[in-house]
Amino acid sequence: MLDNLKTNLRAAIKKIINSSGVDEELIKELSKDVQRALLQSDVNVRFVLEVTKKLEERSLNETPPPGLSRKDHIVKILYDELAKLLGNETEFSFKSGRMNKVLMVGIQGSGKTTVTTKLAKFLTKQGYKVAVIGADTHRPAALVQLKTMCDKVSVEVYGDEKNKDSLQIVKKGLKHFENSNLDIVLIDTAGRHKKEKELLDEMKQINKVAEPDLVLLVIDGTIGQQCFSQADAFNKTVPIGGIIITKLDSSAKGGGAIAASAATGSQILYIGTGERIDDLEQFSPTRFVGRLLGMGDIKAVLDLAKRLESEADEVRLKRISSGKMNMEDFYYQLEEVTKVGSLRGFLDSMPGFSGMVKEDQLDQMENRIQKWRYIIQSMTKKEKADPDLLNSSRIKRIARGSGWPEHEVKELVKNYKNSKNMMKASKGRQMQSALRRMGLG
Numbered sequence: 001m002l003d004n005l006k007t008n009l010r011a012a013i014k015k016i017i018n019s020s021g022v023d024e025e026l027i028k029e030l031s032k033d034v035q036r037a038l039l040q041s042d043v044n045v046r047f048v049l050e051v052t053k054k055l056e057e058r059s060l061n062e063t064p065p066p067g068l069s070r071k072d073h074i075v076k077i078l079y080d081e082l083a084k085l086l087g088n089e090t091e092f093s094f095k096s097g098r099m100n101k102v103l104m105v106g107i108q109g110s111g112k113t114t115v116t117t118k119l120a121k122f123l124t125k126q127g128y129k130v131a132v133i134g135a136d137t138h139r140p141a142a143l144v145q146l147k148t149m150c151d152k153v154s155v156e157v158y159g160d161e162k163n164k165d166s167l168q169i170v171k172k173g174l175k176h177f178e179n180s181n182l183d184i185v186l187i188d189t190a191g192r193h194k195k196e197k198e199l200l201d202e203m204k205q206i207n208k209v210a211e212p213d214l215v216l217l218v219i220d221g222t223i224g225q226q227c228f229s230q231a232d233a234f235n236k237t238v239p240i241g242g243i244i245i246t247k248l249d250s251s252a253k254g255g256g257a258i259a260a261s262a263a264t265g266s267q268i269l270y271i272g273t274g275e276r277i278d279d280l281e282q283f284s285p286t287r288f289v290g291r292l293l294g295m296g297d298i299k300a301v302l303d304l305a306k307r308l309e310s311e312a313d314e315v316r317l318k319r320i321s322s323g324k325m326n327m328e329d330f331y332y333q334l335e336e337v338t339k340v341g342s343l344r345g346f347l348d349s350m351p352g353f354s355g356m357v358k359e360d361q362l363d364q365m366e367n368r369i370q371k372w373r374y375i376i377q378s379m380t381k382k383e384k385a386d387p388d389l390l391n392s393s394r395i396k397r398i399a400r401g402s403g404w405p406e407h408e409v410k411e412l413v414k415n416y417k418n419s420k421n422m423m424k425a426s427k428g429r430q431m432q433s434a435l436r437r438m439g440l441g
Contacts, residue, residue: 005255006292008037013075013293021380022070023401027059034078042224042256043085047263051081060377063331069381079289086285087262092214092242092269094128099177100184101210105203105238106218107230108191111246113142115218115272116188117149118280119244122270124153128183133173134159135166135206138190138199146188153277166190166202170209187212200237207238214241216269221248224256231264242269245283258288327384330416331376334369371404372412378402387416 012033019026031052038048055077064073083089094100104119106112113136120130132150134157136142143159150157158173170187177185187210190199207215217240219227227245234240243261248254248271261268268283376384378401383389390398390413399406 005037005041008040009034009292012037013078016071016074019071021401022059022074023378024060024403025401027056027074030059030074030078031056038255038259041254043259044225044228044256044263047085047259051085054081061373070377075293079286079293082289082292083285085262086258086288087268087283089285092267094184095213096183099180099182100214101174101187101212102184103187103189103207103210103212103215103238104218105189105215105234105240106191107220108139110191110218110220111272112191112218113146113188114149115244115246115270115280116146116186117153117155118272118277119216119270120150120155120186121153121277122280122282123184124155129181130184130186131156131158131177131180131182133157133170133177133185133187135169135173136188136190137164137166137169142188142190149277167205167209170206174210204237215239216242216244217266218244218246219257219261221245221254221257221272224254225260227257228260228263231261231266235264235266240264240266242267244268244270244272244280246272248273325420327376327379327387327416330419331373331384334373334376368411371402371408372415375399375402375404375409375412387413 012030015033016022016026016030034055035048035052038051039045058077058081059074062073062077064070068076102119104112104116116132120132123130132146132155134143134146136146143157143161147157147159158169158176160169160172163169166189173187174185187206189203189206215238217231217234219230221227223230231240231243243264243266245254245257245261245268248257258268258271262285270280271283271288273279273281375398378398379390383394383398390409395406395409395413399409402409
């Protein structure tokens with residue numbers, strides 16, 4: 001499924017994972033690789049630029065949670081942004097104790113009849129009692145095809161080959177099944193085009209007669225970002241409750257189809273991934289992105305990051321308050337400055353900073369903190385753990401990587417050492433007190 005997109009995204013991630021260190025140049029290269037991969041999969045240019053802009057901004061500015069490497073954090077950011085592009089994580093719930101009616105609509109040739117059978121099989125495997133009404137009176141042998149396929153999955157089909165009135169068929173079909181203790185009845189309708197007024201009017205009338213609990217729009221994944229206009233046109237005719245995208249197994253435009261469909265605001269509920277009757281699955285943006293990137297279920301990564309963050313915060317604060325902080329911890333302090341909002345209160349309580357900034361210098365100080373964040377991000381893991389390694393050649397490299405002159409790097413190191421020495425002298429009492437006042441200690 002979407003082999004080109006998979007290959008290109010995984011190649012982009014390998015560059016990050018195999019790199020000796022992460023700097024701004026590498027992040028921009030990742031952004032370009034992701035852009036190329038998404039554009040080749042026919043994702044809308046505007047969406048692509050939004051995703052990659054966010055990827056760059058977050059990768060450059062966010063601090064990984066303690067215990068998660070910067071490389072892993074960047075991969076997690078990519079997960080996050082791609083999953084957002086592909087829609088929300090929701091699931092439709094069928095009501096128990098009654099017959100749920102699902103109206104299947106779509107363009108002719110989108111594979112709607114086949115998908116209706118696949119969905120019937122999928123829902124049956126979930127324990128639902130399902131039946132189908134064949135109301136496609138326009139396509140020759142549509143009912144024969146539907147019955148033949150549904151027989152293979154032991155699902156009953158109501159239809160009448162001699163009757164060309166689809167509204168009557170729906171009415172009679174619902175009456176036929178009303179005492180069958182069904183959980184779900186799927187109503188297969190004729191394929192139509194967004195410009196075919198007669199068929200769209202018929203769809204409106206069927207919707208009125210059936211009063212469905214859910215309207216599912218079936219879209220052919222091979223048409224890519226054109227899915228947006230189709231979904232939009234159908235949604236203006238009947239309220240679309242969910243989308244099924246078919247033929248993703250053979251499509252180079254599958255990414256565009258999913259992104260475009262998600263952009264309509266209609267939830268993608270299922271995707272067709274092959275020709276077999278079982279090749280239909282419930283759509284989850286996070287699981288889908290996880291498979292594209294070849295790194296399993298994103299939820300496991302998110303849970304790990306969250307757990308590491310909560311576990312490590314306490315350890316970090318103890319280390320800071322005891323005067324044993326490293327450059328990672330110093331960076332953490334700078335991050336907290338930006339979160340707290342009261343820069344003056346923080347600086348007055350922080351060893352090494354107290355009294356060094358006048359009121360009219362606060363803006364300058366905030367700019368300096370921003371510079372320092374970029375500089376620390378350009379350091380290697382070893383340098384952050386042991387800043388004593390920072391000799392002249394390393395300082396030159398860090399300056400190039402961060403985009404700031406060497407004297408700014410030296411100024412940062414000076415202030416780090418000053419803060420650490422003050423912490424040792426006071427045994428962390430001032431910092432501990434300050435952190436407690438801000439609800440951090």
